[in-house]
Amino acid sequence: MNLEDEKRCLAALASIPAVGPLTIKKLLAVFGSAQAVFGAPGARLRSAGISRRRADAILEFSGWQGVRRMLEHAEARGMKIVTMGSEDYPPSLALIPDCPPVFYMKGEIRKDDKYALGVVGTRTPTPYGLAQAESLGAGLARKGFTVVSGLARGIDSAAHWGALKAAGRSIAVMGSGLDVPYPPENAGLMRKLAANGAVITEFPPGTAPNKENFPRRNRIISALSLGILVVEAGKGSGSLITADCALEQGKEVFAIPGNISSAFSRGTNELIKKGARVVTGVDDIVEELAPVLKGFIAEGKTASCTTEPPEQPVSPVDELSADERLAVGALGPEPRHIDEIAREIGFGAPRMMGVLLSLELKGVVRQSAGKKFFIC
Numbered sequence: 001m002n003l004e005d006e007k008r009c010l011a012a013l014a015s016i017p018a019v020g021p022l023t024i025k026k027l028l029a030v031f032g033s034a035q036a037v038f039g040a041p042g043a044r045l046r047s048a049g050i051s052r053r054r055a056d057a058i059l060e061f062s063g064w065q066g067v068r069r070m071l072e073h074a075e076a077r078g079m080k081i082v083t084m085g086s087e088d089y090p091p092s093l094a095l096i097p098d099c100p101p102v103f104y105m106k107g108e109i110r111k112d113d114k115y116a117l118g119v120v121g122t123r124t125p126t127p128y129g130l131a132q133a134e135s136l137g138a139g140l141a142r143k144g145f146t147v148v149s150g151l152a153r154g155i156d157s158a159a160h161w162g163a164l165k166a167a168g169r170s171i172a173v174m175g176s177g178l179d180v181p182y183p184p185e186n187a188g189l190m191r192k193l194a195a196n197g198a199v200i201t202e203f204p205p206g207t208a209p210n211k212e213n214f215p216r217r218n219r220i221i222s223a224l225s226l227g228i229l230v231v232e233a234g235k236g237s238g239s240l241i242t243a244d245c246a247l248e249q250g251k252e253v254f255a256i257p258g259n260i261s262s263a264f265s266r267g268t269n270e271l272i273k274k275g276a277r278v279v280t281g282v283d284d285i286v287e288e289l290a291p292v293l294k295g296f297i298a299e300g301k302t303a304s305c306t307t308e309p310p311e312q313p314v315s316p317v318d319e320l321s322a323d324e325r326l327a328v329g330a331l332g333p334e335p336r337h338i339d340e341i342a343r344e345i346g347f348g349a350p351r352m353m354g355v356l357l358s359l360e361l362k363g364v365v366r367q368s369a370g371k372k373f374f375i376c
Contacts, residue, residue: 002035003086009034010083010101012067015204018057021098023050028084034101074205079178080105082200090114093223096249100202100220104178106190107198109224113171115293116146117285118225118246120218120239121155121232124369126264127334129232132256133158134165136229139282141168146197148173148225150217151190153183153369155231155239161366164192173220174201175213182209188361218242219249226289227252229279233267240267243276252288254279320364323347323355328375331365335372 027037030048045055082088137159147163149156151172163170181187222245233239255276258265326345342352359365
């Protein structure tokens with residue numbers, strides 16, 4: 001079997017709207033390869049247990065040139081194309097029924113990344129939630145865990161940054177194409193994750209961050225993780241979907257308790273009422289996962305945090321310009337609105353935004369909801 005042809009055929013199958021991951025997995029189990037699927041007659045496809053509509057969609061597929069251009073575009077921009085059955089495909093991801101037949105990656109997923117924990121939460125967190133997400137992301141990284149999250153604003157970003165600042169590994173699962181950074185201000189974070197873990201997506205290059213993509217990617221976050229930690233979430237938060245995926249996949253669910261009168265903690269507090277493990281520190285997670293961490297512990301990778309190493313920067317910060325130094329001088333650990341910073345140092349809004357985005361790309365500042373910025 002020609003591996004490049006198989007990659008092309010899997011990408012083609014995944015591009016057919018009527019044919020989802022469950023159908024593709026069923027077809028591969030019957031025919032053995034995507035190439036064989038495209039070579040099968042209609043009656044044979046239908047006998048594999050798929051509907052006439054799906055069989056016809058495969059038989060009538062004519063987008064081969066588009067698939068070829070898309071794959072060339074991906075490879076030219078440094079994206080690795082990982083297909084089901086390849087050596088690079090994570091075993092834990094292959095176990096779920098609707099695993100993606102192909103995904104796109106920058107960075108690498110290593111064998112040790114099987115010791116991972118998903119950390120998710122609201123896009124509009126409180127300062128308490130941000131602090132906890134970053135602290136727990138760092139604590140997990142120091143224990144040797146890989147932190148998996150969704151690159152979204154708020155809790156996701158804080159968890160990624162925490163792991164990176166502790167010189168650990170982190171994996172982001174996107175809801176758009178790798179060439180469509182979302183949110184845009186996380187382009188710098190994406191680059192750091194690719195250098196210290198991986199950024200992956202099942203969506204081909206050029207895919208916009210459509211609303212429906214994000215619930216879909218949550219199953220991948222859960223599949224790559226031993227459990228899911230929800231740091232802060234309102235009642236309708238999308239992070240609760242990730243917790244549901246974890247339960248469906250037989251994974252552990254953890255939650256940080258929050259203020260009972262806060263709307264930002266209603267989702268996490270409800271998870272605790274339903275049986276999620278209360279987390280007040282990383283050791284709570286290690287204790288709960290101990291049965292599946294025996295080999296990990298034996299390798300000495302969950303060393304105590306009582307002698308934490310100093311946080312190390314992910315990469316040297318570039319020399320700051322005069323404008324950037326002024327902005328840094330006006331910032332601290334508490335988020336400040338861009339207009340307030342601009343008034344203090346006498347910059348116009350466009351100039352201020354350019355300076356802050358430059359600092360964010362250098363990993364010096366972070367952005368929270370409402371155009372507020374703070375020192376990392």
